[in-house]
Amino acid sequence: MALLAAVSFFGALLEAFFLVTVTGVAMALVGERPAVGPILGQTVALGHALLIAAIVLIVRLILNMAGVRTSADLAANVTTDQRFVLSHAYLETDWPTQQAEPAGRLQELLTTFVLRVNNTVVTLTQAVTALLSLLAFLGAGLLVDPGSTLGVLVALTLVGAILAPLRQRIRRHAAASAGAGVNFANAVSELGSFGLEMHTFGVERQISDRIDELTHQATGTQRRVLILTQSLPPVYISLAYAAVLGGVGVLTLVGVDSLTVIGTVMLLMLRSLSYGQQLATASGSLAANAPFIDQIRTTVERYESHAAGAGHRIPGAVTPLEALEVEFAYTPERVTLFTATFQIQPGEVVGVIGPSGAGKSTVAQLLLGLRQPTRGKVRVDGVDLRDVDKRWWSSRVAFVPQEARLLTGTVAENVRFFRNGIDDLMIVDALTQANILQDVEALPSSFNTHLGQLGAHLSGGQRQRLSIARALAGKPELLVLDEPTSALDGASESLIRDTLEALKGQVAVVIIAHRMSTLDMCDRIMVLEAGRITAFDSPANLHRDSAFYRNALAVAGISMTSKD
Ligand SMILES: Nc1ncnc2c1ncn2[C@@H]1O[C@H](COP(=O)(O)OP(=O)(O)O)[C@@H](O)[C@H]1O
Ligand SMILES: [Mg+2]
Numbered sequence: 001m002a003l004l005a006a007v008s009f010f011g012a013l014l015e016a017f018f019l020v021t022v023t024g025v026a027m028a029l030v031g032e033r034p035a036v037g038p039i040l041g042q043t044v045a046l047g048h049a050l051l052i053a054a055i056v057l058i059v060r061l062i063l064n065m066a067g068v069r070t071s072a073d074l075a076a077n078v079t080t081d082q083r084f085v086l087s088h089a090y091l092e093t094d095w096p097t098q099q100a101e102p103a104g105r106l107q108e109l110l111t112t113f114v115l116r117v118n119n120t121v122v123t124l125t126q127a128v129t130a131l132l133s134l135l136a137f138l139g140a141g142l143l144v145d146p147g148s149t150l151g152v153l154v155a156l157t158l159v160g161a162i163l164a165p166l167r168q169r170i171r172r173h174a175a176a177s178a179g180a181g182v183n184f185a186n187a188v189s190e191l192g193s194f195g196l197e198m199h200t201f202g203v204e205r206q207i208s209d210r211i212d213e214l215t216h217q218a219t220g221t222q223r224r225v226l227i228l229t230q231s232l233p234p235v236y237i238s239l240a241y242a243a244v245l246g247g248v249g250v251l252t253l254v255g256v257d258s259l260t261v262i263g264t265v266m267l268l269m270l271r272s273l274s275y276g277q278q279l280a281t282a283s284g285s286l287a288a289n290a291p292f293i294d295q296i297r298t299t300v301e302r303y304e305s306h307a308a309g310a311g312h313r314i315p316g317a318v319t320p321l322e323a324l325e326v327e328f329a330y331t332p333e334r335v336t337l338f339t340a341t342f343q344i345q346p347g348e349v350v351g352v353i354g355p356s357g358a359g360k361s362t363v364a365q366l367l368l369g370l371r372q373p374t375r376g377k378v379r380v381d382g383v384d385l386r387d388v389d390k391r392w393w394s395s396r397v398a399f400v401p402q403e404a405r406l407l408t409g410t411v412a413e414n415v416r417f418f419r420n421g422i423d424d425l426m427i428v429d430a431l432t433q434a435n436i437l438q439d440v441e442a443l444p445s446s447f448n449t450h451l452g453q454l455g456a457h458l459s460g461g462q463r464q465r466l467s468i469a470r471a472l473a474g475k476p477e478l479l480v481l482d483e484p485t486s487a488l489d490g491a492s493e494s495l496i497r498d499t500l501e502a503l504k505g506q507v508a509v510v511i512i513a514h515r516m517s518t519l520d521m522c523d524r525i526m527v528l529e530a531g532r533i534t535a536f537d538s539p540a541n542l543h544r545d546s547a548f549y550r551n552a553l554a555v556a557g558i559s560m561t562s563k564d
Contacts (some may be wrong), residue, residue, distance in 0.1 A: 004070045004125055005132055010131030011063040012275075013308045016140035016268060018056045021286035024266045025049050045433060055355060059158040071125035079118040083110055086296060089303035095370040097306040104189030108182050109296055116292035119285070130295055134275040141268045145261055148247065152269050155243035156276050163280060166235070170228045175291035179223035184218045187211065225288050232284035240273045309369070311388030315381035318477035319346040319508045321367060325376035328362055336362050338375065338532045341513075346477075349509040350499065351519045353552060354528035360512045363528065364480050368397060395421075395458045398476035402483045404467035406458070411440050411447040422473050433502065434469035435495040436462060461492025468499060478508045486514035497521065516552055525549070 024036035028046060036049040044052070071158045090098065090106055108349040134156075141149035191198075191207050198207055247269075251262070321344045328337040337359045344350055344367075352360050365371045368380060369385045380393075406414050415430055427447060431437040439462055443449035451458065458466070464484055471479055481500075485493040493515060501521050503509060513519050520539065527535040527548050535546040542549040 006127035007063050007067040011060050012136035014056050014060040017135050019267050075118050075121040078121045082114045082117050089300045093303040093306045102186045108185035113292045115325045116289045118288040123285045130275045130278035136347045137272045138177040145265045148265050151210040153319045159239045170287040173224045174288040180218040180221050184214045187214050192381050198502040233281050236280035311387040312389050313383050313387045314392050315383040317381050322379045326373040327375040329374045346390035347505040349522050351522035351525040352512045357529045359531045364482050397478045398471035400471045400481040400484045404463035415473050417470050430469040430473035432464045433472050436465035481511045483512050485513045
């Protein structure tokens with residue numbers, strides 16, 4: 001920035017010098033004199049003056065080019081930097097903060113909003129250039145004729161002050177425009193994921209109407225900002241010319257003694273006005289961009305204030321995993337999980353059942369350390385999960401969500417999921433364990449087969465088994481599955497059950513189950529009803545003690561086959 005300032009200041013001084021010299025030459029020709037001057041106390045021959053002017057012109061061009069380069073470098077650096085800061089802050093923020101972010105907002109911030117930052121840097125460098133050039137010109141003007149230069153300075157300040165309310169309005173409308181932009185991005189990204197439903201229910205028209213409406217809102221505010229920013233320069237020019245008119249008026253009243261001086265001053269002042277106009281334009285554009293930059297800044301601050309996992313303790317093992325009087329509430333008004341105390345032992349398979357909305361997924365997220373208990377604590381081998389080193393923890397636990405989510409990439413990439421420590425052998429192992437190796441080997445390039453957008457061409461059961469392979473590839477000590485088979489057919493479910501059965505005794509498993517048939521291999525089953533653990537025991541004991549369990553079995557048409 002300092003380099004840019006220096007370059008533009010000297011560039012403008014050279015330009016002023018050039019204009020003074022050229023006017024001097026013109027005046028000398030008119031007056032039929034053989035020399036120019038005095039310029040800076042020197043009288044120079046006409047030929048020399050022209051040569052000096054030419055050299056000055058070339059040096060100025062070189063300086064300008066250096067300025068353009070510096071400005072572009074600066075803008076590119078700032079853009080890279082903003083994307084880096086924003087995306088890292090997002091990735092390092094905790095799960096509750098990420099989960100609460102509307103779809104499409106981050107994308108909008110990283111693209112449209114960051115472009116605004118880029119634009120602001122360019123504008124800012126232009127403004128600095130214009131300001132310093134203006135100062136250089138006014139400085140040159142002071143040397144030639146102090147009186148009229150001061151007059152111009154007063155006029156410029158006045159015009160700038162008159163335009164202040166206009167800039168305020170631009171800023172207000174730009175803030176609305178930023179909001180509308182985010183809304184639009186949210187809606188597009190959300191509606192975009194509803195292709196299947198849209199066609200099935202035949203609501204293409206309604207959805208396009210909704211998008212049209214949001215488009216109008218977004219473009220409406222944009223239009224207002226555009227009108228205001230575009231009207232700044234003409235308003236400025238009119239006011240500035242009015243000031244020039246006033247100045248000339250004063251001169252006619254006072255009278256002029258030197259034609260060269262008046263000519264030079266007029267030329268310098270007109271050029272000053274054009275730099276002033278650049279400043280006015282820049283100030284409008286800065287006002288229009290400010291709300292976008294504010295949003296990026298406040299978002300980064302919010303992400304950083306919710307940064308995940310700062311603990312550094314390394315427990316002996318992931319189990320025993322205990323919940324000690326854990327209570328959890330998403331909002332202060334409503335408790336989702338009432339005081340719960342329980343333990344999960346090494347290699348134990350724990351089932352979790354309960355009606356929809358009972359808090360099963362919440363318990364899973366608490367056990368994985370994705371959410372912090374509102375009261376009480378989760379302990380890992382005696383260490384508070386909050387204090388556990390996040391890397392250590394992440395490399396030892398795994399999660400299988402209800403709906404498998406696959407990347408656009410190969411089977412191997414999907415199983416590895418960015419974890420560098422997982423080699424091909426471990427991938428084959430995991431595919432075997434997840435009962436999907438045969439299916440993968442049937443693909444054209446085995447596990448190097450590209451799956452296409454979001455793993456299309458695979459059945460739901462195959463996708464879910466790949467998701468389980470992903471979870472097992474890291475050789476976890478704790479595996480949490482949230483209704484992994486609820487959307488699958490009986491055959492797929494049975495394959496997954498085989499997988500889990502084989503893990504028994506080696507990996508601690510918490511499986512939230514929807515289908516009762518998944519549960520017969522569990523060592524213990526937790527029954528969760530309306531945020532309370534109403535039973536937590538072996539299937540045999542539950543059959544005796546839990547009405548919910550007996551009822552659920554009956555509904556599933558399963559008769560209890562006692563294992564002991
Ligand atoms: N992110 C969230 N914000 C606020 N409330 C939530 C959130 N997730 C779940 N809940 C609420 O917490 C309760 C338990 O949800 P959940 O644990 O998902 O139940 P389950 O998995 O048993 O169906 C529900 O009433 C649900 O509405
Ligand atoms: Mg759930």
